[in-house]
Amino acid sequence: MTRKKVKLAYIYNDSARRATYKKRKKGLMKKVSELSTLCGVDACAIVYSPYDSQPEVWPSPPGVQRVLDRFRTVPQMEQMKKMVNQDSFLRQRITKTCDHLKKQRKDNREKEVTQAMFQCLGGRVSLGNLLMMDLNDLGWMVDHSLRDINKNMAETLNDGSGMSGASHASQLEAVLAATTGAGPSSAPEPSQMLADNFEVNADDMQRQQWFMEMMTPQEHMGFGGDDMVLPPGDNNQNGPWSNSFFP
């Protein structure tokens, strides 16, 4: 396989064209053969080079004849349905590639906006440089994330066995241990476990309130404008919860 990318145009250099023809014709025949074998189907190929009035064929002249005969038995409309030439084939490929491109751009835009949202949260960028279109997309992404969080929070709270949310079960256990004195290794009855978890969740919420107040400098609780300052992005906040919640 060559490294150089070949331009999709007629090769004017005679020797280069000859060499390319030889290689590619061989490759083409191989591909037809593989297709026929792997899928157990009839196929044939006829290739006329500019250098020779004799065609090169696969599988063999009798084989080609057989396939041609079968081809002739197919009603003309059927023949034409999936028949292409350079023109139609290239147009199809262009369309397919364009559709693929559109999807790529859409996906990339989503990724971009998500990144932007994260950066805003981390204080690494200002909203002042954004255009209306970007603000709209950003707003949408924020809403979308909020929806996801709410959904996930609801699931986690309802799912008392702690199956949703990684490490949530272990954290609840840790909190359980802290509050009830029961070791994480003890295995209470499932129903009891559920009840305990619900109880702990209520406490949890209260503690989180407190925790967040700890995180946030008091004067900025109002979220008024751009003055929100929080300790720079640092995973290891010291406090009673650092081990449980921010491992």
Add this chain to the structure above:
Amino acid sequence: MVRKSRGRQKVEMVKMSKESNLQVTFSKRRSGLFKKASELSTLCGAEIAIIVFSPGNKVFSFGHPGVEAVIDRYITRNPPQNSGTMHLIEAHRNATVRELNMQLTQVVSQSEIEKKRGEELSQMRKAGQSQCWWEAPIEELTLPQMEQLKVSLEGLKKNVTKQAQKLLIGNSGPPQFFASSSSGGFFPYDRKAGGFNPNMVLPQYDYNNLGYGRGFF
């Protein structure tokens, strides 16, 4: 990250056993085969005809200049027609094909650019996740983390709305248009065919330059 395909595997040259795989393989390989044939005729000026029957007994064919033309030439063993008219027709056809090939090349390279961009963005996201806990997928967050993130997002939403209103009223000065650059804003406005901004540059590591950014973490 979920792996979508098994990648390149070596295949044994016998008829495939699984019917479902067989159909998929046929589809892909037939498409690739026609692509190779198209390239051969473009690059070397070869006349080609390929006929393939599908597992479902449908018939696919590719031909340049045309399936029928090449079959005729083969059956009748006639040398190709060498008249002035034929040359004119051929020249015209080749010109169209040339244009189509150029168009195709262009779109394909745009697609490759987007692919690279997508990989870069995924890399950024991955790298960010190790540094900032809020970038992790929501399923991996703990309840208090979700709570905190939620509050921060709601705050951000308010700011975004405020800023949007500012722009509408026209108070924040001229919006900045960026063709490229890694400093300043991070949404360079670069209108391309699809109406998207493919060239957003995100100065993720430019902490010094963006001293005005106040965040939520």
